[in-house]
Amino acid sequence: MTATATEPGRAGATRDDRVASRSLAARLLSRPEVGSLIGAIVIFLLFMAVAVPFRNVANVGTILYGASTIGIMAVPVALLMIGGEFDLSAGVAATTSGLSASLIAWNLGLNVWVGVVLALVVSVAVGAFNGWLLFKTGLPSFLVTLGTFFILQGVNLGVTRLLTGNVASADISDMDGFAGAQKVFGSEFALGPVTVKITVIYWIVLTLVAAHVLLRTRAGNWIFAVGGDAAAARAVGVPVKATKIGLFMAVGFCAWLSGMHLLFQFNTVQSGEGVGKEFIFIIAAVIGGCLLTGGYGSVVGASIGALIFGMTQLGINYAGWNPDWFKTFLGVMLVLATVVNVYVKMKADRR
Amino acid sequence: MVTGTLAALVLAACSSSGGKQPAQASGAAQAGVADTPRMTIALITHAPPGDTFWDLVRKGAEAAAKKDNVDLQFQSDPDGANQANLVQSAIDKKVDGIAVTLAKPDAMKANVEKAVQGGIPVVALNGGIEDWKAMGVQGYFGQDEKIAGEAAGERLKTDGAKKALCVIQEQGHVGLEARCDGAKATFPDTEKIYVTGTDMPSVQAAITSKLQQDPAIDRVLTLGAPFALTAVKSVKDASSSAKVVTFDTNKDLVTAIKNGEVEWAVDQQPYLQGYLAVDSLWLYKVNGNTIGGGQATLTGPAFIDKTNVANVEKFAANGTR
Numbered sequence: 001m002t003a004t005a006t007e008p009g010r011a012g013a014t015r016d017d018r019v020a021s022r023s024l025a026a027r028l029l030s031r032p033e034v035g036s037l038i039g040a041i042v043i044f045l046l047f048m049a050v051a052v053p054f055r056n057v058a059n060v061g062t063i064l065y066g067a068s069t070i071g072i073m074a075v076p077v078a079l080l081m082i083g084g085e086f087d088l089s090a091g092v093a094a095t096t097s098g099l100s101a102s103l104i105a106w107n108l109g110l111n112v113w114v115g116v117v118l119a120l121v122v123s124v125a126v127g128a129f130n131g132w133l134l135f136k137t138g139l140p141s142f143l144v145t146l147g148t149f150f151i152l153q154g155v156n157l158g159v160t161r162l163l164t165g166n167v168a169s170a171d172i173s174d175m176d177g178f179a180g181a182q183k184v185f186g187s188e189f190a191l192g193p194v195t196v197k198i199t200v201i202y203w204i205v206l207t208l209v210a211a212h213v214l215l216r217t218r219a220g221n222w223i224f225a226v227g228g229d230a231a232a233a234r235a236v237g238v239p240v241k242a243t244k245i246g247l248f249m250a251v252g253f254c255a256w257l258s259g260m261h262l263l264f265q266f267n268t269v270q271s272g273e274g275v276g277k278e279f280i281f282i283i284a285a286v287i288g289g290c291l292l293t294g295g296y297g298s299v300v301g302a303s304i305g306a307l308i309f310g311m312t313q314l315g316i317n318y319a320g321w322n323p324d325w326f327k328t329f330l331g332v333m334l335v336l337a338t339v340v341n342v343y344v345k346m347k348a349d350r351r
Numbered sequence: 352m353v354t355g356t357l358a359a360l361v362l363a364a365c366s367s368s369g370g371k372q373p374a375q376a377s378g379a380a381q382a383g384v385a386d387t388p389r390m391t392i393a394l395i396t397h398a399p400p401g402d403t404f405w406d407l408v409r410k411g412a413e414a415a416a417k418k419d420n421v422d423l424q425f426q427s428d429p430d431g432a433n434q435a436n437l438v439q440s441a442i443d444k445k446v447d448g449i450a451v452t453l454a455k456p457d458a459m460k461a462n463v464e465k466a467v468q469g470g471i472p473v474v475a476l477n478g479g480i481e482d483w484k485a486m487g488v489q490g491y492f493g494q495d496e497k498i499a500g501e502a503a504g505e506r507l508k509t510d511g512a513k514k515a516l517c518v519i520q521e522q523g524h525v526g527l528e529a530r531c532d533g534a535k536a537t538f539p540d541t542e543k544i545y546v547t548g549t550d551m552p553s554v555q556a557a558i559t560s561k562l563q564q565d566p567a568i569d570r571v572l573t574l575g576a577p578f579a580l581t582a583v584k585s586v587k588d589a590s591s592s593a594k595v596v597t598f599d600t601n602k603d604l605v606t607a608i609k610n611g612e613v614e615w616a617v618d619q620q621p622y623l624q625g626y627l628a629v630d631s632l633w634l635y636k637v638n639g640n641t642i643g644g645g646q647a648t649l650t651g652p653a654f655i656d657k658t659n660v661a662n663v664e665k666f667a668a669n670g671t672r
Contacts, residue, residue: 053564062563062588066556109370157401164371166670167406168577171603175369195588199552265584266551268603270577272401275549313553314560323545327522 029348032289033301035341039287040308042340043333047315054318061188061195067310068203071303072258073277074284075206076251078302079214081285083247084227084294085141087130089148090251091277096152097123097259098269099160102169105177112177120256126152127252131245153275160271173267185257186264199261203303206254210299223247228295284309287337289345308337384420387637391422392448392629393441397434397455397478398427399549403576403601404621408477410671411625412450419633431458438462441471448472448632450625453479453486454526460486472635476628477621478526480647489635490643492627494619494651496526499598500533502652503617507538507570507596510614514540515570516561516593520548520578527574530598534572541572551581558585562593573597576604576616583612600655605667608660618663619651622671 028034047054073090080087087093100122105115126148133144157167164170172178188197214220222243225233234240263269286292287308288301312333316326394412398405409425416423424446428434434455439462441449449466453459453475460482466473467487474490475483483491507515515538517531522545535541544561546554562568562585571586571593573579579597586593597604598617607613627648634640642648655663666672 051564053560056563059560059563062556062559066553066560069552069556105366106370109366111364111366114364153400160401166403166602167401168403168601170371171606172369176366178369262551265555266581268577270401270403270551272399273549273551276547277550310556314556317544317557317560318564320564323543326545 026348029344032296032298032345033304034289034348035344036288036301036304036308036337038344039337039340040304040311043308043311043315043337047311047319051315051318051320054315058193058195059318061197061200063310063314064200065197065310066314067307068197068199069258069261070277070280070284070309071203071306072199072206072261073251073254073281074288074302074306075203075210075299076247076254077281078285078288078290078297078299079210079223080247080251081282081290081292081294082214082227082297083223083244084230085134085244085247086145086282087127087248087251088142088145088278089126089130089152090145090255090281091274092149092152092156093123093126093252093255093274094258094262094277095156095269095271095274096126097256098263099156099169099259099271101260102172102263102269103160103163105175106170106172107163112172112175112181114177115172116177116181116260119259120253123252123256123259124249125252126255127249128245130251131241131248134244134248135241149278153272156271167271169263169269169271171267172263178264181260182264184264185260199258202257203306206257207299207303214299219243219246224295280309283334287334287341289341305337309334384418385633385637387420387633389420389422390447390633390636391424391444392416392450392632393424393426393437393444393446394450394625394629395434395437395441396425396427396452396476397429397431398452399429400427404599407601407621407671408625411622411627412629413625414622414671415626415629415633419630421629421633423629431455435459435462438466442466442469446471447636448474450474450476450628450632451488452477453482453488454524456482456486463488472632474628474631476624483647484645489641490628490631491647492624492631492642492650493647494649495647496529497533497536498649499617499619499652500530500535501537502533502654503530503572503596503598504534504537504541506615506654507534507541507572510570512538512570512594514542514565514567515572516558516565516568517541517543518554518558518571518573518578518582519543519545520554520573520575530574531572542568546578548575548578551577554578555581555585555588558582559588562586562589562591566591569593571595575599576601579604579613579616580607583607600663600667600672602667602670605655605660605664605672608655608657609664611657615654615656617652618655618672620653621650623650 097119101115101119105112222238225238226240226243284305285302287305290297316329426437435458456479463486473488475488477493480495519527546557571582573582582595594614596614600616631642
């Protein structure tokens with residue numbers, strides 16, 4: 001076992017190739033997240049070369065923050081995609097969560113924490129509803145969650161206006177519990193010269209936990225199984241329904257986390273926010289090596305995808321490029337990252 | 352014991368400060384109702400859903416509708432072609448008047464002209480100051496975005512600013528571009544940046560990164576109240592000494608001006624735009640009046656800063672400024 005890694009050339013030559021060990025390099029390169037890692041390094045080097053402020057260590061905090069707000073959602077979305085489903089309601093669900101906490105606390109004059117806890121219930125329930133509807137109707141999750149996406153957009157606006165008479169939640173920064181909740185969801189601390197926002201910590205912890213669950217636990221095997229072939233998984237006793245509904249609820253939980261950040265970072269939540277973010281989460285997961293068909297992918301990759309997105313978005317500003325072309329640069333960067341990803345995977349598979 | 356704990360929990364759950372105030376008035380100026388016959392007016396805008404600025408336009412229009420005994424049908428779609436369809440559906444419904452924003456004039460032209468030719472009085476508001484006359488629209492209520500931008504630039508100059516960053520939250524929006532261009536015309540050292548308006552954390556990170564990239568920037572000029580409040584956080588993140596100034600206001604922004612977090616705001620009085628648009632159609636229907644004498648009726652720019660914020664504050668608390 002240990003020797004094979006150091007003798008790459010000869011391994012597998014004389015034995016049955018199904019049980020042959022592959023070289024360390026080949027094994028590394030065939031990991032789904034490797035392509036995105038190389039893409040991230042390329043983009044990092046590019047901006048290091050062209051953007052002076054990008055080289056300033058103190059600015060790392062800004063880039064990590066940009067990446068973390070995407071990454072917190074990209075991680076559960078990647079898990080869900082590996083499990084073979086989409087969630088198009090993930091972006092507006094975060095807005096729903098922030099609005100719920102704020103409106104409940106403000107409208108009833110409750111401690112902000114009560115709103116926070118009830119918002120968690122709402123968010124996880126939205127996830128469970130998505131999963132339930134998926135199995136009840138038998139429709140593709142693309143359609144089911146597209147429905148939820150529109151429903152939540154309307155609810156966000158309608159309920160906010162109904163309760164406050166305005167289209168943004170009222171400022172709750174003067175209410176009991178706000179200061180404490182802000183420490184938990186919207187604070188920051190200095191790590192040497194870098195100001196780290198708390199979302200970065202959540203992002204890293206979520207990535208580690210999700211990666212562990214996916215690669216080291218039975219639940220992780222179930223996720224790969226239901227995404228690869230749900231019927232076969234069911235036949236060998238994998239609880240398909242519970243696994244998928246659980247994944248939707250995980251997305252709900254993370255939507256709650258980002259919703260709380262939205263609320264406690266900005267004190268109010270605009271009811272029209274979050275539209276369009278769902279695709280960014282999916283893109284981050286795809287850059288990170290998730291297949292659109294399910295059954296294959298990585299949460300670490302999705303986090304690297306979020307990092308690529310954060311670096312590109314802010315790197316363009318740091319480089320001071322003509323802002324008219326911002327979206328074009330963004331698109332080209334993303335395509336490049338994905339192409340590198342696919343190329344590396346292809347090379348690795350051939351070995 | 353259990354009930355005691357429960358009661359304590361329930362008490363602890365209540366907030367001792369803030370929250371909804373029971374005496375909160377619904378806003379709109381209170382007045383009598385006209386005894387003219389009930390009429391239907393469609394207000395068709397390019398507002399994205401859930402935007403605080405457009406909420407003020409709508410509240411102004413609703414206040415006028417209430418006083419004038421008008422059945423107000425508020426509709427909006429940010430997409431030009433869809434907004435034009437809304438005009439067509441208003442024609443189909445045979446409404447008594449149409450108030451419309453012309454932010455995307457080319458898309459709107461055909462249907463607006465159809466309404467005018469069909470004998471439905473049309474007024475324009477907020478956007479389209481260059482185009483409303485050619486379409487046969489009988490009045491315009493709004494500000495000239497270019498003039499407003501120039502006024503902001505002048506103000507930056509008198510404030511002694513060195514370099515300004517103009518934050519555009521919606522790419523390809525002519526009104527927002529005109530504001531930045533206007534500011535650039537009178538304050539040449541103005542740079543543009545595009546951000547995704549529907550994603551606040553990314554707005555914050557984008558402005559922060561720009562301030563880190565260019566420490567010479569000492570003013571951040573945002574084009575909407577929520578973005579000004581976010582820019583305040585970016586300035587702090589970037590440890591920049593830049594000051595934040597903005598177009599348009601809302602309740603929280605008025606508080607921010609009072610606290611000194613935001614220096615000033617260019618106010619175009621959205622409530623007034625909605626109010627005048629509906630009221631002018633009513634006047635035309637019941638008395639044949641038109642407003643503006645063939646010229647645009649400007650509702651701005653006016654500046655709100657520390658010197659006059661107290662006056663605006665009491666109305667902002669009602670959600671009407």
